[in-house]
Amino acid sequence: MSSYIINLSEIEAKVARKKIRSFSKKSLKLQNTIDFPEYFSNVKEETNEFGEKIIRVDGDIPIDLPVHNGDRFLFISYDQTALTHGLHKYPAKFFPELPRWLIQRFSKKGDLVLDPFSGSGTTSLEALLNYRHSVGIDVDPFSRFISKVKTTALNNRDLDKSCDQLIKEVLHFRPWFIDKKDIPDFPYRDNWFNREIILELACIRKLIDELNFDSNIKNFYRVCLSSIVRSVSNADDNCTRTVIRKRLNKKVCSTEALTRFVEALLINVPKMKEFSTLCDPEIRVEFPEYNDARHIKYPDNTFDLSVTSPPYANAVDYPRTHQLEIYWLGLANGSLTPLKKKHVGTESVNKHEYKELHRIGIKEADETIEKIYQKDKRRAYIAYKYLSDMQKNLKEVYRVLKKGSYYIIVVGNNKIRGEIFKNWLYIMKMAEITGFTVENYFGSEIIKHFIKVPREERINTDWILVLRK
């Protein structure tokens, strides 16, 4: 029994230390810079190690920041864990300042904003905080679940009461509370998790289910639970794929799921409360089921703005990334292949599909696809299929946008079988064929890749395409 004694004040002290650390990050100093226009105090011009001009913006991006074709920006974000933004990790998530700026710059209060590849719902959350209605489309039920929680205001008194109750009950955990039927069954469960962790996660899940509060509150706690699942599994914490790496020798101790969950509550409940006080209940946010970025079930000329970051070809396998969380949330319990097939950029393709070389009709893209085809027919088809799906998305967004409105796409390059696949360039060309005018395109440096590697190896710039209907 002694192994289950958990000290709440130790967890509280750890959370307090984390808060101090994240606060001190905010006092980052600028060096070797010259002022950009004097009136933007947080905008500076810098030169990187390749002698290239980079415009650095610290924090909120000024709405009327001058932007020229081909400009490259280094946006330093401070809000990635503000309010409900940091509730759950998500690969290739927007930093909030970017959709915030685009929404403020290209729409007005009361407008309707669309994100057709909405992921963890960053665009919708920023739309809500900026008094715009929004629709976030994603084929992945996990994405829709966390997005809904992040954008649903809760009653602060109920939150306090339910949180106190949950912490008290979690601290009283005893493994014999758990019945076999409380433990979800999913492929390789006992390899992914140690026995005691399975019992702890099952206990937390059961305690949430049994709370006498409304489903929005319970779903918030379910997302808090989901946010710790990877860290208490035997899988590598820092890989987008869910894999166990023997050489990491990851050790997960008993009580770790319980303590991490309590920690997640102590961090996220105050943030959820702050978010809830800022929400205007008149603003609508939807994450509709049975929609797809290639088949948007909304009438023509519905939206005032669309902002998105689509997946990359052959890059992140989202269902595989979130498989453990999906299973613990009860969103699936068997094969994820049918879900994978719905994803733009999927690697789930059939042999008969890639026997022949397929062309998309954009010279630069077809040359690259052909080079990939010489090395790997399957990957060439994946790349082609990705562009063909993005072509469908461009047509759909063009249809549902109002005339004169903008579609803003944030996309980078990636490498497929050693060939640089210039997503942004091919998408820009396809957008023109679809009928969009390319009003502007500019780069956003990805800070964690801002390192010294040969120029051609760098895939560290996301390109922001400003398309107008």
Ligand SMILES: C[S@@+](CC[C@H](N)C(=O)[O-])C[C@H]1O[C@@H](n2cnc3c(N)ncnc32)[C@H](O)[C@@H]1O
């Ligand atoms: C790069 S992520 C978006 C991240 C998002 N900007 C955020 O801040 O969290 C791309 C998303 O596209 C979704 N997706 C893939 N195929 C899709 C499709 N056919 N229709 C809608 N969404 C899709 C994936 O599930 C993933 O969540």
